[in-house]
Amino acid sequence: MAKKFIIEGGRYLKGEIRIRGAKNAVTKQMVAALLAPGKSVLNNVPEIGDVEITKQILSSIGCVVTHRKEAGILEIDASNLSTHIVPQEYSGLNRIPILLAGVLLHRFGKAEIPMMGGCDIGPRPLDFHLEGFRTLGADISYENGAYHFKAKRLAGARITLPFPSVGATENLMMAAATAQGTTEIRNAAIEPEIVDLALFLQSMGAIITQETDRTWIIQGVGELHAAQHRVINDRIEAASFAVSAIATRGDVLIRGADQLHMLTFLNWLRKAGGEFETVEDGIRFYGVHSKLKPIAVETGVHPGLMTDWQQPLVILLTQADGMSVIHETVYENRFGYAETLNRMGARIQLYNECLGGRDCRFRNSGHKHSAIIQGPTPLKGASIEIPDLRAGFSYLVAAVLAKGRTEISGVNYIERGYDRVVEKFQALGVPISVVE
Ligand code: EPU
Numbered sequence: 322m323a324k325k326f327i328i329e330g331g332r333y334l335k336g337e338i339r340i341r342g343a344k345n346a347v348t349k350q351m352v353a354a355l356l357a358p359g360k361s362v363l364n365n366v367p368e369i370g371d372v373e374i375t376k377q378i379l380s381s382i383g384c385v386v387t388h389r390k391e392a393g394i395l396e397i398d399a400s401n402l403s404t405h406i407v408p409q410e411y412s413g414l415n416r417i418p419i420l421l422a423g424v425l426l427h428r429f430g431k432a433e434i435p436m437m438g439g440c441d442i443g444p445r446p447l448d449f450h451l452e453g454f455r456t457l458g459a460d461i462s463y464e465n466g467a468y469h470f471k472a473k474r475l476a477g478a479r480i481t482l483p484f485p486s487v488g489a490t491e492n493l494m495m496a497a498a499t500a501q502g503t504t505e506i507r508n509a510a511i512e513p514e515i516v517d518l519a520l521f522l523q524s525m526g527a528i529i530t531q532e533t534d535r536t537w538i539i540q541g542v543g544e545l546h547a548a549q550h551r552v553i554n555d556r557i558e559a560a561s562f563a564v565s566a567i568a569t570r571g572d573v574l575i576r577g578a579d580q581l582h583m584l585t586f587l588n589w590l591r592k593a594g595g596e597f598e599t600v601e602d603g604i605r606f607y608g609v610h611s612k613l614k615p616i617a618v619e620t621g622v623h624p625g626l627m628t629d630w631q632q633p634l635v636i637l638l639t640q641a642d643g644m645s646v647i648h649e650t651v652y653e654n655r656f657g658y659a660e661t662l663n664r665m666g667a668r669i670q671l672y673n674e675c676l677g678g679r680d681c682r683f684r685n686s687g688h689k690h691s692a693i694i695q696g697p698t699p700l701k702g703a704s705i706e707i708p709d710l711r712a713g714f715s716y717l718v719a720a721v722l723a724k725g726r727t728e729i730s731g732v733n734y735i736e737r738g739y740d741r742v743v744e745k746f747q748a749l750g751v752p753i754s755v756v757e
Contacts (some may be wrong), residue, residue, distance in 0.1 A: 422459075
């Protein structure tokens with residue numbers, strides 16, 4: 322039988338948890354470690370499915386990976402890479418294989434990368450990655466379900482991304498770190514997780530400068546060396562639990578929640594009536610007496626409201642008094658989860674139009690990328706199936722809020738990105754059990 326979570330709802334979250342390293346930073350840094358022979362060490366590594374998948378990918382091409390899970394320490398010895406081919410079996414599991422293009426080019430002068438996967442939240446094309454690599458001088462072809470990259474040594478160039486893509490920025494930054502000459506990536510992503518990647522690369526010997534206006538300047542150096550790095554804390558995990566605390570009228574101290582990287586989220590939370598206080602080493606979120614209010618907001622690239630904060634926020638807004646509007650501008654198909662919430666009692670309507678803000682890239686795409694949430698609505702338990710990672714967490718929060726029992730299947734999605742999620746909910750007083 323597939324694994325399920327069973328939650329007895331009508332609860333509030335109370336207590337204290339600790340956030341661990343960010344999923345969307347650690348997996349990229351694991352890949353970056355391959356740029357240098359020797360043993361790199363990452364600290365603050367979360368216990369999540371995406372780290373496991375990435376470990377398997379790295380092992381399959383000859384890395385020796387040692388993970389001390391309790392301590393959160395991951396050692397990656399990339400001294401003896403055995404192949405430039407990422408096996409087909411890793412196609413479709415997550416977004417990591419394409420990020421190996423630059424590191425394998427550096428180590429072998431060629432790379433073979435199977436087709437991509439990840440959560441089903443839009444088509445998620447790779448054109449920015451491929452175009453960027455071509456600009457750096459790589460020869461790319463597509464055959465038998467895999468991209469084939471070739472380049473003796475990449476050559477620095479000026480690249481302007483059509484949209485500030487997180488993955489493309491990271492990929493090109495890693496590739497440029499050891500290229501011949503200087504690379505300029507304009508209209509680049511500048512998320513804290515990317516800055517964290519730049520810091521790790523700098524520790525490995527790279528020369529990377531962040532300029533104004535979304536520009537990274539990377540002066541290629543011939544070789545990098547193994548290094549040690551502490552992974553930035555997960556601001557999505559922190560925001561997810563923050564919203565859970567407030568929506569359920571609970572009180573949770575989130576150790577490791579970093580105000581600097583949550584500035585925009587905290588502003589919107591406050592506008593929605595959520596209360597918090599910053600303490601040393603964390604933020605306390607409480608909603609016992611909060612009067613939750615509707616908001617109109619759009620998601621966007623950093624420093625905007627992260628698209629990954631959208632789903633838990635929607636749960637909060639189902640409990641606010643009035644009509645909220647959310648305009649999703651990063652992914653065209655990120656409201657697929659609303660239908661299930663409506664089945665649980667929410668009142669969420671989706672629209673093709675760009676509601677409540679400026680027009681975005683998806684204006685005439687026919688995709689339902691705006692939502693109106695009417696609150697407050699009591700939720701009731703149901704039997705539900707998770708469609709993607711962030712939606713999965715919002716279902717968990719909905720289940721905690723809902724009257725009655727909720728059975729959630731497809732929980733491997735949640736475990737891909739949330740560290741010890743069952744233990745953390747249990748520590749906060751939620752009766753959640755796992756059926757295997
Ligand atoms: N895009 C293109 N062409 C490309 C690359 C991206 O059109 O070659 C488009 C995408 O379709 C999307 C937009 O650009 O509409 C942004 O995509 P981006 O490349 O920034 O996303 P990503 O790197 O694939 C990462 C995170 C996502 C997070 C986004 C945005 C990882 C492994 N994934 O994805 O996280 O939502 O950045 O911040 O880092 C999650 O954690 O659940 C998750 C989906």
